[in-house]
Amino acid sequence: MAKNTRQKLIDAALEVFAEQGYQNSTVQQIVERAGTNIAAINYHFGDKASFYGHVVSHALAQTPCAEAADFGENQSPEEQLHIFIKWFIRNATGINSQPSFLDSVHIQEMMNPSPVLDLIVENFIRPNHMKLRAIVKALLPSDATEQQIRHHCFSVVGQCLHYKFARPVMERLYQDIEFTTEYADELARHIANVSLAGMRAMHKSQS
Amino acid sequence: MAKNTRQKLIDAALEVFAEQGYQNSTVQQIVERAGTNIAAINYHFGDKASFYGHVVSHALAQTPCAEAADFGENQSPEEQLHIFIKWFIRNATGINSQPSFLDSVHIQEMMNPSPVLDLIVENFIRPNHMKLRAIVKALLPSDATEQQIRHHCFSVVGQCLHYKFARPVMERLYQDIEFTTEYADELARHIANVSLAGMRAMHKSQS
Amino acid sequence: MAKNTRQKLIDAALEVFAEQGYQNSTVQQIVERAGTNIAAINYHFGDKASFYGHVVSHALAQTPCAEAADFGENQSPEEQLHIFIKWFIRNATGINSQPSFLDSVHIQEMMNPSPVLDLIVENFIRPNHMKLRAIVKALLPSDATEQQIRHHCFSVVGQCLHYKFARPVMERLYQDIEFTTEYADELARHIANVSLAGMRAMHKSQS
Amino acid sequence: MAKNTRQKLIDAALEVFAEQGYQNSTVQQIVERAGTNIAAINYHFGDKASFYGHVVSHALAQTPCAEAADFGENQSPEEQLHIFIKWFIRNATGINSQPSFLDSVHIQEMMNPSPVLDLIVENFIRPNHMKLRAIVKALLPSDATEQQIRHHCFSVVGQCLHYKFARPVMERLYQDIEFTTEYADELARHIANVSLAGMRAMHKSQS
DNA sequence: AATGAATGAGCCTTCATTCAT
DNA sequence: GATGAATGAAGGCTCATTCAT
Numbered sequence: 001m002a003k004n005t006r007q008k009l010i011d012a013a014l015e016v017f018a019e020q021g022y023q024n025s026t027v028q029q030i031v032e033r034a035g036t037n038i039a040a041i042n043y044h045f046g047d048k049a050s051f052y053g054h055v056v057s058h059a060l061a062q063t064p065c066a067e068a069a070d071f072g073e074n075q076s077p078e079e080q081l082h083i084f085i086k087w088f089i090r091n092a093t094g095i096n097s098q099p100s101f102l103d104s105v106h107i108q109e110m111m112n113p114s115p116v117l118d119l120i121v122e123n124f125i126r127p128n129h130m131k132l133r134a135i136v137k138a139l140l141p142s143d144a145t146e147q148q149i150r151h152h153c154f155s156v157v158g159q160c161l162h163y164k165f166a167r168p169v170m171e172r173l174y175q176d177i178e179f180t181t182e183y184a185d186e187l188a189r190h191i192a193n194v195s196l197a198g199m200r201a202m203h204k205s206q207s
Numbered sequence: 208m209a210k211n212t213r214q215k216l217i218d219a220a221l222e223v224f225a226e227q228g229y230q231n232s233t234v235q236q237i238v239e240r241a242g243t244n245i246a247a248i249n250y251h252f253g254d255k256a257s258f259y260g261h262v263v264s265h266a267l268a269q270t271p272c273a274e275a276a277d278f279g280e281n282q283s284p285e286e287q288l289h290i291f292i293k294w295f296i297r298n299a300t301g302i303n304s305q306p307s308f309l310d311s312v313h314i315q316e317m318m319n320p321s322p323v324l325d326l327i328v329e330n331f332i333r334p335n336h337m338k339l340r341a342i343v344k345a346l347l348p349s350d351a352t353e354q355q356i357r358h359h360c361f362s363v364v365g366q367c368l369h370y371k372f373a374r375p376v377m378e379r380l381y382q383d384i385e386f387t388t389e390y391a392d393e394l395a396r397h398i399a400n401v402s403l404a405g406m407r408a409m410h411k412s413q414s
Numbered sequence: 415m416a417k418n419t420r421q422k423l424i425d426a427a428l429e430v431f432a433e434q435g436y437q438n439s440t441v442q443q444i445v446e447r448a449g450t451n452i453a454a455i456n457y458h459f460g461d462k463a464s465f466y467g468h469v470v471s472h473a474l475a476q477t478p479c480a481e482a483a484d485f486g487e488n489q490s491p492e493e494q495l496h497i498f499i500k501w502f503i504r505n506a507t508g509i510n511s512q513p514s515f516l517d518s519v520h521i522q523e524m525m526n527p528s529p530v531l532d533l534i535v536e537n538f539i540r541p542n543h544m545k546l547r548a549i550v551k552a553l554l555p556s557d558a559t560e561q562q563i564r565h566h567c568f569s570v571v572g573q574c575l576h577y578k579f580a581r582p583v584m585e586r587l588y589q590d591i592e593f594t595t596e597y598a599d600e601l602a603r604h605i606a607n608v609s610l611a612g613m614r615a616m617h618k619s620q621s
Numbered sequence: 622m623a624k625n626t627r628q629k630l631i632d633a634a635l636e637v638f639a640e641q642g643y644q645n646s647t648v649q650q651i652v653e654r655a656g657t658n659i660a661a662i663n664y665h666f667g668d669k670a671s672f673y674g675h676v677v678s679h680a681l682a683q684t685p686c687a688e689a690a691d692f693g694e695n696q697s698p699e700e701q702l703h704i705f706i707k708w709f710i711r712n713a714t715g716i717n718s719q720p721s722f723l724d725s726v727h728i729q730e731m732m733n734p735s736p737v738l739d740l741i742v743e744n745f746i747r748p749n750h751m752k753l754r755a756i757v758k759a760l761l762p763s764d765a766t767e768q769q770i771r772h773h774c775f776s777v778v779g780q781c782l783h784y785k786f787a788r789p790v791m792e793r794l795y796q797d798i799e800f801t802t803e804y805a806d807e808l809a810r811h812i813a814n815v816s817l818a819g820m821r822a823m824h825k826s827q828s
Numbered sequence: 829a830a831t832g833a834a835t836g837a838g839c840c841t842t843c844a845t846t847c848a849t
Numbered sequence: 850g851a852t853g854a855a856t857g858a859a860g861g862c863t864c865a866t867t868c869a870t
Contacts, residue, residue, distance in 0.1 A: 518732070577779075
């Protein structure tokens with residue numbers, strides 16, 4: 001059975017919104033790619049903003065989240081961190097996924113936070129963050145403060161996301177940058193090294 | 208003597224573009240805030256895009272850049288790194304500066320790179336990057352590769368910028384975050400610790 | 415049943431473009447006369463230039479062309495020429511036709527040729543020209559050159575069109591000019607006489 | 622002594638108006654080419670329309686008119702007609718003169734007659750017409766009516782002007798047309814032959 | 829006499845939304 | 850449920866004109 005109009009609209013929107021962002025996309029473009037007509041959006045979803053929310057929800061529901069992933073439960077926290085970072089940076093650099101709709105949304109929401117950001121935080125970022133937090137907590141001294149844990153989490157994530165957000169800048173600073181799977185893994189190794197060293201330093205500074 | 212129209216337009220644009228971004232801002236809004244009329248933009252700057260470029264150039268010309276700043280030339284590289292990070296994160300978290308126009312532009316250009324990004328990279332980011340690079344190079348083993356130096360620079364910058372780009376997310380993850388000057392300095396201390404530990408780890412791994 | 419918007423727009427445009435020319439006409443005027451709104455033009459025809467092309471095509475499709483007309487196939491070439499000229503000048507002087515949109519376009523395109531002129535030449539002028547050419551060829555000596563045929567055609571057409579293009583001048587040179595059907599036929603008689611005499615002179619000059 | 626601003630504006634306008642027509646030309650373009658500023662036009666000439674009138678008057682004053690030219694006063698009327706046509710068509714086809722400002726104006730005024738047309742008719746077209754009229758009158762039977770004289774004059778002029786007005790059409794009908802001085806003279810010969818044959822036919826039809 | 833600056837009116841186009849079948 | 854047609858609001862830009870020095 002053919003996809004119904006509603007689904008065709010969402011699929012088309014995932015592409016168009018990812019390519020051009022919410023503001024730059026027109027409903028015309030979306031319905032053209034969906035092979036339907038402009039009134040369908042309003043019929044199925046109300047207005048453009050509401051449509052956008054539905055599309056984001058749909059994308060979140062289908063996105064594999066750290067919660068479900070296996071980061072080597074039986075291995076050392078050090079190894080778990082490395083696996084987490086590898087998984088995270090592969091997604092961030094867009095190698096394992098098509099030019100990611102959610103990444104595009106993520107960046108846009110940094111600029112203009114909208115109710116959509118709440119959806120993303122609660123359904124995607126927070127679970128990931130809690131997963132990372134557990135690993136980090138295991139790596140830090142037992143008396144590490146709440147804030148210290150946070151900061152180390154943010155250090156890990158900040159280093160990873162930089163390769164997503166700042167890529168246009170990196171390409172201008174250095175012309176020879178190319179993001180292959182191998183390079184992503186190399187970056188993961190580097191970030192894991194730095195982060196682990198940073199956490200280990202807390203142990204030493206206490207002794 | 209009253210500011211001339213050209214200056215009033217730029218001042219108004221700095222506000223409006225910072226608040227709403229390039230796409231969302233209308234020239235109408237800007238000229239209203241400037242107390243002039245729409246044709247003035249065409250007269251002084253051509254079209255909207257060209258106007259945007261002028262405004263960015265103006266902002267860049269007035270922004271203190273790492274090149275000119277003093278990061279403690281006579282102190283140890285470790286101390287220089289700490290000073291650099293403190294300076295960088297204070298700017299990034301928008302404490303030492305006016306509600307930052309350039310930050311807003313920076314984020315927007317990450318999403319939709321335009322010719323303006325080249326301006327920012329060449330006149331702002333690259334000088335800062337080279338300054339940081341010199342410090343990092345002094346901290347790494349003498350046989351550190353070009354790429355290793357880059358990665359450590361990006362780790363430093365990534366950790367700092369995360370507190371600029373991801374702030375909307377952080378505020379949703381944790382309600383109790385507040386960015387004071389003291390907190391910025393605390394973050395700088397943390398990032399410097401992590402980064403230095405990461406660099407020192409390279410020395411050990413060699414021996 | 416009321417005419418649909420598309421047709422109303424074309425009808426209004428035929429009037430407005432004819433009265434004021436393409437440049438001087440505003441889409442606002444046209445949609446007002448059509449009793450619709452400005453976005454309808456974009457919906458049905460794209461932009462103003464494309465709309466103009468559609469209107470010209472529409473007018474061409476409804477204009478009787480020499481190809482279909484009967485110029486007395488069974489009569490002498492002399493008589494055919496006279497009939498052709500009579501038909502041509504009646505159209506040119508705007509007696510047999512509505513206040514001529516195509517004439518207006520024709521003149522404008524002489525001043526500022528646009529892609530529309532190609533439409534008119536291929537769908538209107540060239541067929542007429544070929545019809546006249548056949549008649550002229552029959553009237554000239556059998557060894558008349560290609561160019562001689564052309565020149566006699568242009569002489570015929572030039573004399574006729576002068577009463578279209580130069581009418582504002584004629585009205586200023588002589589106040590008592592009035593273009594009735596009878597006068598148009600008198601002009602046709604005159605032009606036919608001159609043209610036939612010119613062609614016959616070629617026969618004499620050969621003997 | 623350098624040309625004063627007034628003269629520089631007129632010279633620039635002659636070029637710009639000739640190239641683009643009155644409507645398409647902007648005062649900005651003109652003052653740029655004149656190397657002066659936009660307020661000068663209003664200062665010296667009032668508004669754009671008034672400026673246009675001044676430019677036309679200036680051009681008329683400098684244009685050689687048939688009145689002054691010598692068309693072979695001592696030669697036969699036949700020869701005088703040939704000389705007149707040669708002179709006329711050379712001007713019409715723009716060979717003897719730079720891309721003619723007055724020709725451009727002439728065509729535009731056919732489309733949208735303005736007060737400027739009166740200037741041109743009285744100071745340029747009528748003198749030419751009277752000159753031609755005298756020649757034609759000498760060639761026609763002595764009892765030729767007023768209207769017959771007119772019609773023959775218009776036949777001559779119509780044939781000539783066709784090569785000015787309809788050139789865009791001719792270039793589309795035949796790709797191999799090129800207007801050289803030799804070709805212009807050939808056309809003059811043709812038109813003279815046709816016109817003289819037409820006039821002689823009146824003598825015969827009487828006998 | 830000349831000029832840089834400023835202005836208001838108008839134009840074309842785009843777009844999300846709604847209407848009517 | 851689906852669709853082609855229609856619409857109103859708004860935006861960027863152009864241009865002739867005027868102002869103030």
